[in-house]
Amino acid sequence: MEKAVRRIGVFTSGGDAPGMNAAIRAVVRTSLHMGIECVGIRRGYHGLINGDFTKLTFESVSDLSRRGGTMLYSARSEEFKTPAGQERAVATCKMLGLDALVGIGGGGSLSGFFPQGGLLCLAKRGLSVVGIPGTIDNDIACSSYTIGYDTACNTALESIDKLRDTMQSHERCSVVEVMGHRAGHLALTVGVACGAPAVIVPEHPVDYEADLLEPIRRARLAGRTHFMIIVAEGVEGGAYSIGKVIEEATALDTRVTVLGHIQRGGSPSSRDRITATYMGYEAVRLLAEGKTCRVVALQGENYVDYDITEALQMTKSLDQHTYEVMRALTGVH
Numbered sequence: 001m002e003k004a005v006r007r008i009g010v011f012t013s014g015g016d017a018p019g020m021n022a023a024i025r026a027v028v029r030t031s032l033h034m035g036i037e038c039v040g041i042r043r044g045y046h047g048l049i050n051g052d053f054t055k056l057t058f059e060s061v062s063d064l065s066r067r068g069g070t071m072l073y074s075a076r077s078e079e080f081k082t083p084a085g086q087e088r089a090v091a092t093c094k095m096l097g098l099d100a101l102v103g104i105g106g107g108g109s110l111s112g113f114f115p116q117g118g119l120l121c122l123a124k125r126g127l128s129v130v131g132i133p134g135t136i137d138n139d140i141a142c143s144s145y146t147i148g149y150d151t152a153c154n155t156a157l158e159s160i161d162k163l164r165d166t167m168q169s170h171e172r173c174s175v176v177e178v179m180g181h182r183a184g185h186l187a188l189t190v191g192v193a194c195g196a197p198a199v200i201v202p203e204h205p206v207d208y209e210a211d212l213l214e215p216i217r218r219a220r221l222a223g224r225t226h227f228m229i230i231v232a233e234g235v236e237g238g239a240y241s242i243g244k245v246i247e248e249a250t251a252l253d254t255r256v257t258v259l260g261h262i263q264r265g266g267s268p269s270s271r272d273r274i275t276a277t278y279m280g281y282e283a284v285r286l287l288a289e290g291k292t293c294r295v296v297a298l299q300g301e302n303y304v305d306y307d308i309t310e311a312l313q314m315t316k317s318l319d320q321h322t323y324e325v326m327r328a329l330t331g332v333h
């Protein structure tokens with residue numbers, strides 16, 4: 001007979017993302033609703049290793065959904081990559097009497113970056129585990145959406161709108177680097193949304209003439225005197241190398257802005273709050289039903305779940321349709 005889950009641990013790991021707090025709240029409230037206790041593990045895997053925890057109650061997660069960051073703090077742990085670190089993490093779970101864990105984070109946290117790491121290695125040591133995809137990069141293959149993506153896009157757009165004012169006044173070219181790790185999802189969405197004449201992403205080798213310089217020239221011929229170019233951080237050389245190419249080829253007065261960590265902060269959008277809430281609920285439901293080694297995911301309008309190993313073998317390419325739309329609107333043939 002399946003052992004009932006009585007106490008769940010929840011933690012956030014890797015780069016934080018707006019909406020992580022809403023997911024924590026949902027995990028806590030759903031657990032309590034189902035008669036399960038909930039313990040917060042602080043500082044991700046680092047906290048699991050060091051027994052850094054906090055008891056979570058109904059009240060302790062009040063007024064949390066609207067807050068950016070993560071109340072449980074986040075970290076990237078080198079020690080957890082070692083068998084000794086993993087043993088210590090398991091020992092903490094035993095000491096706290098945790099039957100199950102919910103991990104909220106990106107690919108590395110769910111187990112992507114190292115063999116048998118992340119949640120998977122804890123499952124192999126007898127714990128029930130469920131992952132929730134939380135990263136502004138939207139680069140987790142099994143889910144069409146990851147918590148934090150929408151807010152990060154909106155934050156980037158807000159900054160770009162401000163940049164546009166000054167670029168317009170000075171008739172300059174602005175090259176804006178957005179985050180995304182090795183993927184261009186964030187850059188592409190932001191680029192389409194702000195009407196950039198060129199969007200450069202790591203998934204497509206860049207042809208400077210066709211993808212960058214010609215669209216700028218065409219915009220100039222159409223009467224435009226300022227230009228907004230979006231570059232994903234994963235592009236080789238980043239925004240500075242693209243800025244140099246533009247300045248040398250066009251003599252435009254060019255400024256580079258790296259948006260950086262500003263994209264990870266701020267109050268989550270309604271989309272992120274809602275997605276996080278549903279995902280938190282689903283994670284606890286799966287554990288309460290005796291499931292383990294699952295990742296909650298969004299596919300279209302539906303919340304689904306995948307085996308973690310299967311999920312990590314999937315690949316996610318850039319949305320081809322959005323890429324085509326971007327090219328059509330920027331005049332690239």
Ligand code: F6P
Pocket residue numbers: 015106135136137179180181182233264
């Ligand atoms: O994965 C989220 C992310 O913000 C990436 O977009 C970025 O490459 C990375 O984390 C930055 O990490 P850190 O906060 O450790 O500098």
